[in-house]
Amino acid sequence: MAGRWLKYVVSVLFVSLLSNEVFAVAWDDLDDAQRQVLSRYQSQWSSLSNEQQQRLASGAQRWSTMDAESRAAMQKRFSRWQSLSPERQAELSQRFEQFKSLSPEQQQRLRMRMQNFRKLPPEQQRHLRERFRAMSPQQRAQALDRMKDRSATAPYQDHRGDP
Numbered sequence: 001m002a003g004r005w006l007k008y009v010v011s012v013l014f015v016s017l018l019s020n021e022v023f024a025v026a027w028d029d030l031d032d033a034q035r036q037v038l039s040r041y042q043s044q045w046s047s048l049s050n051e052q053q054q055r056l057a058s059g060a061q062r063w064s065t066m067d068a069e070s071r072a073a074m075q076k077r078f079s080r081w082q083s084l085s086p087e088r089q090a091e092l093s094q095r096f097e098q099f100k101s102l103s104p105e106q107q108q109r110l111r112m113r114m115q116n117f118r119k120l121p122p123e124q125q126r127h128l129r130e131r132f133r134a135m136s137p138q139q140r141a142q143a144l145d146r147m148k149d150r151s152a153t154a155p156y157q158d159h160r161g162d163p
Contacts (some may be wrong), residue, residue: 025053033064113147 027045030038037060038045045053066074081089099107119126135143 023050023054025050025057030057030060031064034060037063 004113026041027035034057035042038056041048041056048056063071099110099159102110117128120128131142132140
């Protein structure tokens with residue numbers, strides 16, 4: 001019995017170690033463009049988690065395929081992100097996670113609403129923001145519920161002027 005238990009534990013450990021290695025990215029497996037983008041991580045690459053290695057390798061791959069205009073826009077967004085307070089970064093990260101948890105249809109409705117909002121004149125955008133901020137938490141929840149109800153019945157209808 002103890003022999004079986006030991007074999008089981010060893011096999012579970014082996015499989016878990018093996019599965020972790022499957023997702024690791026060796027520095028030498030990166031292409032030249034990825035290594036160039038990630039050069040500052042080379043000395044610590046092996047100490048990064050497998051997840052971090054995957055994310056960095058994937059990001060470097062995307063970066064190396066971007067045109068100059070896209071890279072400049074990405075650098076500008078990243079600089080803006082770094083200038084935010086840690087609290088604001090955490091808030092935005094949470095909102096992004098909430099967005100990712102929405103269904104593709106809900107995400108599309110939200111994108112359309114944002115596009116419609118951005119088409120409004122700056123003064124009207126400011127007015128709507130102020131109006132929304134002035135609402136109590138209950139009023140905000142009711143307004144958001146109304147928008148959800150409208151989206152369910154007419155997902156791409158433009159409701160200008162409504163918070």
